[in-house]
Amino acid sequence: MTPPVPVITVENLSKSYPMGFWRKRVPVLSGLSFTVLPNEIVGFLGPNGAGKTTTIKILNHLAFPDSGRVTLFGEEAGKSPNLRRRIGFMPEQPYFYEYLTGREFLALCGRLCGMERDAIVARSREMFDRIGLAGAEDKAIRKYSKGMMQRLGLAQALLHDPELVILDEPMSGLDPMGRMEIRNVIRDLRAAGKTVFFSSHIVSDVEALCDRVIMILKGEKVAEDTVGELMGCEILYVEIVLSPSPPPAVLFGCGIPPEAVSVQGSAVVLRAPDVDEANRWVDLSRAAGARVCSLTPAKRHLEDVYVARVEAGRRDGNR
Amino acid sequence: MLTGMLSVAANTFRETIRNKILYAILAFALFVIGMTTFLANLSFGDLARVVVDLGLASIHLFGVVMAVFIGITLVSQEIDRKTVYIILSKPVPRWEFVLGKALGLCATLGLITFFMAVVLYLVHAGYRYGQTTEPGIFVAAAGIYMELVLLTCLASFFSTFTTPVLSAIFTLSMFLIGHITRELLFFGGKSGSPAAAWLGKAIYYLLPNLEIFNFKNVAVYGLARSASLLLLPLAYMLSYCAAVLLLACVIFSRKDFK
Numbered sequence A: 001m002t003p004p005v006p007v008i009t010v011e012n013l014s015k016s017y018p019m020g021f022w023r024k025r026v027p028v029l030s031g032l033s034f035t036v037l038p039n040e041i042v043g044f045l046g047p048n049g050a051g052k053t054t055t056i057k058i059l060n061h062l063a064f065p066d067s068g069r070v071t072l073f074g075e076e077a078g079k080s081p082n083l084r085r086r087i088g089f090m091p092e093q094p095y096f097y098e099y100l101t102g103r104e105f106l107a108l109c110g111r112l113c114g115m116e117r118d119a120i121v122a123r124s125r126e127m128f129d130r131i132g133l134a135g136a137e138d139k140a141i142r143k144y145s146k147g148m149m150q151r152l153g154l155a156q157a158l159l160h161d162p163e164l165v166i167l168d169e170p171m172s173g174l175d176p177m178g179r180m181e182i183r184n185v186i187r188d189l190r191a192a193g194k195t196v197f198f199s200s201h202i203v204s205d206v207e208a209l210c211d212r213v214i215m216i217l218k219g220e221k222v223a224e225d226t227v228g229e230l231m232g233c234e235i236l237y238v239e240i241v242l243s244p245s246p247p248p249a250v251l252f253g254c255g256i257p258p259e260a261v262s263v264q265g266s267a268v269v270l271r272a273p274d275v276d277e278a279n280r281w282v283d284l285s286r287a288a289g290a291r292v293c294s295l296t297p298a299k300r301h302l303e304d305v306y307v308a309r310v311e312a313g314r315r316d317g318n319r
Numbered sequence B: 001m002l003t004g005m006l007s008v009a010a011n012t013f014r015e016t017i018r019n020k021i022l023y024a025i026l027a028f029a030l031f032v033i034g035m036t037t038f039l040a041n042l043s044f045g046d047l048a049r050v051v052v053d054l055g056l057a058s059i060h061l062f063g064v065v066m067a068v069f070i071g072i073t074l075v076s077q078e079i080d081r082k083t084v085y086i087i088l089s090k091p092v093p094r095w096e097f098v099l100g101k102a103l104g105l106c107a108t109l110g111l112i113t114f115f116m117a118v119v120l121y122l123v124h125a126g127y128r129y130g131q132t133t134e135p136g137i138f139v140a141a142a143g144i145y146m147e148l149v150l151l152t153c154l155a156s157f158f159s160t161f162t163t164p165v166l167s168a169i170f171t172l173s174m175f176l177i178g179h180i181t182r183e184l185l186f187f188g189g190k191s192g193s194p195a196a197a198w199l200g201k202a203i204y205y206l207l208p209n210l211e212i213f214n215f216k217n218v219a220v221y222g223l224a225r226s227a228s229l230l231l232l233p234l235a236y237m238l239s240y241c242a243a244v245l246l247l248a249c250v251i252f253s254r255k256d257f258k
């Protein structure tokens, strides 16, 4: 079986912006490469100013790279406008024609995508319900709140039922309900066989949603992997709760290091550095008369991995 | 075919028609046209002619104000507010966007110029107690409209690469110079210096000759009775606009949105 044609391939993308008085070109992206496969949900992480929006603009042919290549569905990006019919895009902090109502705006988007009038009406109604904007259809966009704009941004990206959806910070500015709704929309897209590529600062959303994560720092990729792989099977520590337990001094006596022991109410909590150590300590403490009440391996959150990578990257950068 | 351009044009038409500034200018223009009957009574000569003269002058002036000050914001505002990202991420080629924006404003200006011309026609006819009417008003207004279309294209062209303020300055300069190109050619030739003559010629052929659209005096003397007068200016306007818009499309297609 031939491998599927990637939906997005980015090869060696570089881009610089002229900055300061001398218009010196400062690199924003340097040699960025990654791929997104069909029906994947890929999260795009990076601190402020890492180059996420720049990359996404290049994917949408709004900005042009200094060098490197972008293909979408195996075709050179920007070659044919028809390619864009297969893509839905929501820009960062979207802003729309404020003199239109939500319904008029979606109608305009539908016409620009070459949709039929009936399809536009039906799809708009569906989108308003799906995206949590029902009731605001005939309100002027001028009167929309930030979160409503964000939702409308998603609605226009999905209106023409694109195969690839690119979202720049879809969750920013949303209340918890809104975030949940958007997470559900993204999950539905996966179920419908679509591909989603989105940037976000909300790492827990990325962790919950994405098949794979691409992390960039100062325009360079620092990680590209599945969420599971990134978070690792690696266990940070194992927490053992003993209750009832002999006094800590007895445990110290059996060879459990004092810094790993803490007393919480009537229970004693041990923090073992790894699984083997945890097993040994369980034996020791049970021999000392303790009852093991729970044993929890603490895994990393994507957030920890992200922070660690960003800090490591910053240290490398400063060296 | 061209659905992108037509949708953008329709949307721009809607945008400009919902623009409150437009109505402020229009209200003022209508007020001035109404006032011409009053002013005419204060002046000498054929009073009805004064109505036509002043009326057409105000249509011209206010039309230019609308064309320039809305024209310069057409593209730049979309870039500033980033609405352009949404439109261009749809299957719309960039040149269709530029043409659609200009077309939409031209439609609005057409409607408004026609409306002002009708008002002037009625005011003039009313001044004459309906005994005579002056259809030349429509010929002259059509000339004015062609000039407005040309200025709109210039304003859109400038706004694809400079700030609104600079676009306004450039377009207004083009407007002012455009009405004296013939004089520049004449004085350039007179000066005796080959450089000045060459410069005069260059300006004459490069910058728009807006006097070609001026049928105001012809209309005032009741001589603008045939629409065939407009054919040559129309051909000139279309070719000039085509060239300017072509440049605008080329520049806009290469634009890197930051």
Ligand SMILES: Nc1ncnc2c1ncn2[C@@H]1O[C@H](COP(=O)(O)OP(=O)(O)OP(=O)(O)O)[C@@H](O)[C@H]1O
Pocket: A017, A018, A019, A028, A046, A047, A048, A049, A050, A051, A052, A053, A054, A055, A092, B258
């Ligand atoms: N128009 C511009 N001119 C000059 N520099 C720019 C321009 N746009 C972006 N940059 C620079 O490019 C870098 C990357 O910006 P980008 O907007 O892609 O970051 P980001 O990852 O999207 O950040 P955020 O999380 O804050 O949205 C930043 O250092 C920024 O200063």
Ligand SMILES: [Mg+2]
Pocket: A052, A053, A054, A092, A168
């Ligand atoms: Mg960004």
